[in-house]
Amino acid sequence: MFGYQTWGHRTLQALLKSRHEVCLVVTHPASDHVYESIWADSVEDLARSEGIETYLAKRPTDDLIQRVKALAPDVMVANNWRTRLPEELFTIPRLGTLNLHDSLLPQFTGFSPVVWALISGASHTGLTAHLMDAELDTGDILVQRAVEITPTSTGTSLVLATLDLIAEVLEEALDQLEFGTAKPVPQDLSARTFFHKRSDRDSVVDWTWPAADIERFIRALSDPFPNAYTYFRGERLRLIKAHVSRCMYGGTPGRVFIEEDGGMVIVAGADAYRGRSPGIVLDVVRTDDGVDHDAMAYFGHGGGYLTSRP
Structure with missing residues (x-):
């Protein structure tokens, strides 16, 4: 699993409660960047407390790629990994790499999607599980769940709502991959919106x-x-x-x-x-x-x- 902050923490929690074995957790070192020092539940601390091999990296290294190859995982899961994963890494697992992104892709690709969705006046946000490809958040979709944006929604309430979707979306997507029932849906990239990091x-x-x-x-x-x-x-x-x-x-x-x-x-x-x-x-x-x-x-x-x- 590749993940960071509360999004990665919730994802690891869901995996630990599942029937699946987590053989390696990769996460970023703690950061003082304003948007990375909030929602900052530690993936590293949770993984180490469960005795799972843990690797800290700002971005993938050759050493990390070799370690993943040696483990030969069936699948990788990513949520809120902050740098690009190269193709030579995300194609290692025999079932591919599953990425969780907190928007209704192809809308709100990129960074801080829940905040940007509310600012923009969107009617819904949500959570998407998709297969990773060479571009950012553009892979085929397996599972998607929506959250309504109401006249009283806040950035905080919407983040909490999408976090609560992680376990069910992840479980359904992994079941599809494991049992061969997945029907990946290509994204309509002509409808893609791509938002930058907030400062x-x-x-x-x-x-x-x-x-x-x-x-x-x-x-x-x-x-x-x-x-x-x-x-x-x-x-x-x-x-x-x-x-x-x-x-x-x-x-x-x-x-x-x-x-x-x-x-x-x-x-x-x-x-x-x-x-x-x-x-x-x-x-x-x-x-x-x-x-x-x-x-x-x-x-x-x-x-x-x-x-x-x-």
Whole structure:
């Protein structure tokens, strides 16, 4: 098994509860990258606690390839392995390599798929088990399960929902391979969407977005993810809770405007100057000292602008 973080940990847990023998676990060393230091249940610790041979690597090495060849596994399973596996490695098992990816492929290939799915306005996310090929997340699909994205879904709730699918999806896919019942379905790569790794820059709010998109963005970046943030008079503000306004507000995007329903309205939308767009109502903001504030108490009154830089 190749895996990392909570996704790999849940996958190894499922394999340990199954009838299958895990002969080798390959995982990455611990990382301080912001998106790799959260959801960070240790695959290494679990494997070692079960007495399973464990190999740490940032990327596959010739030594690792030779070790896998020597083991001659029936199948390999990968979940959240962060670098490309070469063909000379993933073709070693006689039944191939099964990859688990937390999206409904071919949509949201790549990185942080659950967060990007919510940000983008997709109606569903999910989990896909597919056979690995030479490209990233493009192999034939064996099993797929969907999770609905609702108006109250957060990035965190969706991650938890997709994690809960791992055991059943993995078991079904392995059964198909073992008993020869698999009917791999090629992906329609013309419908593929490919998303990059997220970084700090990707959490900055763009106030020219429509209010509904900003509200969804804030929900996508729920704790423990790096929250959506903006700047007010030189101070960074993380946006914890918000909703779309009832009324239409006009002016310049980012303007701190007026109270509505107990929160502070921020003018939003590229065409806000027409006065036909709702605003985003901030309910809870967080300062860099980690303290959450009622937005009205923090701002006190309207005036000034929220910006992408100090």
